[in-house]
Amino acid sequence: MHSVAILVLDGVVPFDMAAPLQVFDWTRLPDGRHPYRVRLCAERPEVLADGGFTLRVDRGLEALADADTVIVPGRAEGAPPPSAAVLAALRRAAGAGTRIASVCVGAFVLAEAGLLDGLRATTHWVAAADLARAFPRVDVQPDVLYVDNGQILTSAGAAAALDMCLHMIRRDLGSAVAANAARMSVMPLEREGGQAQFIVHEHPPVPRGSDLEPLLDWIEDNLAHEVTLAAMAARAGMSERTFSRRFREQTGTTPLQWLLRARVRRAQYLLENSDYTVERIAQQSGFGSPTAFRERFRKVVGTTPYAYRSTFNGRRTAAAVRSER
Template sequence: MHSVAILALDDVVPFDMAAPMQVFDWTRLPDGRPGYRVRLCAESPEVRADGGFSLRVEHGLDALAEADTVVVPGRSPAAGPPSPRVLAALRDAAAAGTRIASVCVGAFVLAEAGLLDGLRATTHWVAADELARRFPAVEVQPDVLYVDNGQILTSAGAAAALDMCLHMIRRDLGSAVAAHAARMSVMPLEREGGQAQFIVYDHPPVPRGSTLEPVLEWVEDNLAHEITLGAMAARSGMSERTFSRRFREQTGSTPLQWLLRARVRRAQYLLENTAHPVERIARQAGFGSPTAFRERFRRVVGTTPQSYRAAFHAKDAVPAAARI
């Protein structure tokens, strides 16, 4: 079983600590078994939390050496620098190949340990300039929800930790298990927001109850066919100009941008859940040719269809009894 260690340092932000604990603890394999063993660890048995209370922690820093993944939550602005013992334990874990992730301003702890040097990283947008100023060797990206460098991951504000954790679950156990974990957390696998998503996955939102809902559902049902702006407008009973204006008002996107994301999302689903060749997936998602599909997919998702399939192909589906 994959072991996750949540490292609680003095002045830990409670939500930053609890969010990854909960989402990993709720993850279930297709047969109902837990997907992760989650442990809270600390440098000392008692940890002062931001908010005026303390925690009793059973596991020490040795839990980092035993973990497959270490998560470092954020700390209050009043927190002092992490101790040399903590930094050494993180460096040792990284040297051993352990995956290490930070939540919000927990990125500062990773930067102190030198684990972000030469890498892209993110943190809460309020603290992004400070992270860049204090650690010039880090390429700070304040406009994403999380950054995955492979072994080292960082997330933005506390809620973005859920996005990052679901991303890691999908990497570890496949999209079906991650989707179930997302439902348990009442979260989409990926979400719209003021910050960009590092990996685009979820389908564009259909505004439920709006005048656009029927036509957008029709679009999703017919992605394998050619769909024009004129066809969408005619189906909605509007002129192209009126349809485009209403569309942007209700979705924040143009019709063609929405259509493109819907096609990419369909391709991602097929790459994750089928063994169909890329040429067939290109047709099923409505791309004109495999070449156009590969180019567009790489531009939107940031990787090739083959690499995406290798990372996220679902090994099993979540059983009906485990669904909500």
């Protein structure tokens, strides 16, 4: 039997803990046996969870020494940093070859222990920039559901933890067992796209009083039309070279990258809130042809317009769905 230890720290988010607990507990072999034994462990017998209630845990950090897999759930903002004892226990487990995985911002604990140095990793997209800034030796991937480095795995939000756990089950026991676990969890064995489809593509902030503000408003009002670098520079009364430099200085990005984000945001809004066809959305967002729209949308968002609408718009018509395929 494969032993799974879920390491519960102060401020633990219950749903982040429940997701792996559920999927491993529901996994069955073809003969009905349970292949996984899941245990909660913590540094102390009582742990304060996010929401203000207390969890009683019957196993201490010694459980990490005999576990085959250790999972670190996410914790609430403002939770105390992991103790030296917790970090040391994680390092010992990693040194012994134990598989270690994190859920959501649990990746910060693994990074603090030094287990992500030189590796690709992910976390919830909202926290990805903070993870990259705090731990520059970690190659943060903000647009994926999970990252498997072999021994060390990281996942995005709690739902992505289910994807990661199903992936581990498939690695351990094969696709048939993993598919059955997915059915018990009422989710597909594989989901299209990564967490990029959930990222809110905000425009880079523009300093208050910037001379670019009227230009950016004009771009937003004219997304359905062709907007070139030359047209933007002319409207700003600058040469293209000077305009591009000034734009990057004030926004941190190029004019054309800003324009692409604006088009994607317009398309996302229309996919979420209308039954317009892909052809109409491509036109109103300024992508031109539906083919160009699909290609660029997928590059930025990580999934197709059809899949995005299926996830975020519950009012699409049958005609609109057929047009997107």
